[in-house]
Amino acid sequence: VKAAAKADLEKAAQAEKAEIASDKSLTAAQRTEKEQAVDAAKTAEEAKIASAENADKVAEAKTAGVAAIAGVHTPGDLETVKAAAKADLEKAAQAEKAEIASDKSLTAAQRTEKEQAVDAAKTAEEAKIASAENADKVAEAKTAGVAAIAGVHTPGDLETVKA
Known part of the structure; x- marks a missing residue:
């Protein structure tokens, strides 16, 4: 269950990084900064999944983690x-x-x-x-x-x- 939840976080992180990479309103430095923030969020959320004591807590941590990762980048204009x-x-x-x-x-x-x-x-x-x-x-x-x-x-x- 935990491995599947972590895999979902990885998918969310990849999707967020793809969105960051395709955002033309960001400079290269801003892109790198946001990608690092995605990695940091993923690592923090994986730790919450790892420490969850039952399937419900894993599901909660996964949902919160996906939301945290998706919140790193708001497309610019x-x-x-x-x-x-x-x-x-x-x-x-x-x-x-x-x-x-x-x-x-x-x-x-x-x-x-x-x-x-x-x-x-x-x-x-x-x-x-x-x-x-x-x-x-x-x-x-x-x-x-x-x-x-x-x-x-x-x-x-x-x-x-x-x-």
């Missing part, structure tokens, strides 16, 4: 991950535009040109985030996007302009 990354690009764009606006070494025309370049970079980088197929790719696109936006403007020196 890749679109939510993408939306958060796009929001970070928007923040980077606003910060870059504020830097451009406060740079006294730029003419009004140069300011406008650089602000448009920020918008163009943001749009291009948002497209890369939108097409990313998993959370790792979204994170890579976001990091590259923030860097691209921040690289649009290098503060000038008004004294150099005057010279």
Whole structure:
């Protein structure tokens, strides 16, 4: 009875790991962390089965164990991950535009040109985030996007302009 209950826990653990592996909203590190949590839950629940003194207690421990293992991972939503990354690009764009606006070494025309370049970079980088197929790719696109936006403007020196 105990062996059958442990086998059911193993099945539950495999199913949960398959769900984790196919969840595109997780990064590789998050996947590994959740798989380890499944193993830890399975080990803890197997110990409860091993110490159960009768078939009813084994059945209770098995039911609780399967539920505990299944509760390790809640499928995420890749679109939510993408939306958060796009929001970070928007923040980077606003910060870059504020830097451009406060740079006294730029003419009004140069300011406008650089602000448009920020918008163009943001749009291009948002497209890369939108097409990313998993959370790792979204994170890579976001990091590259923030860097691209921040690289649009290098503060000038008004004294150099005057010279």
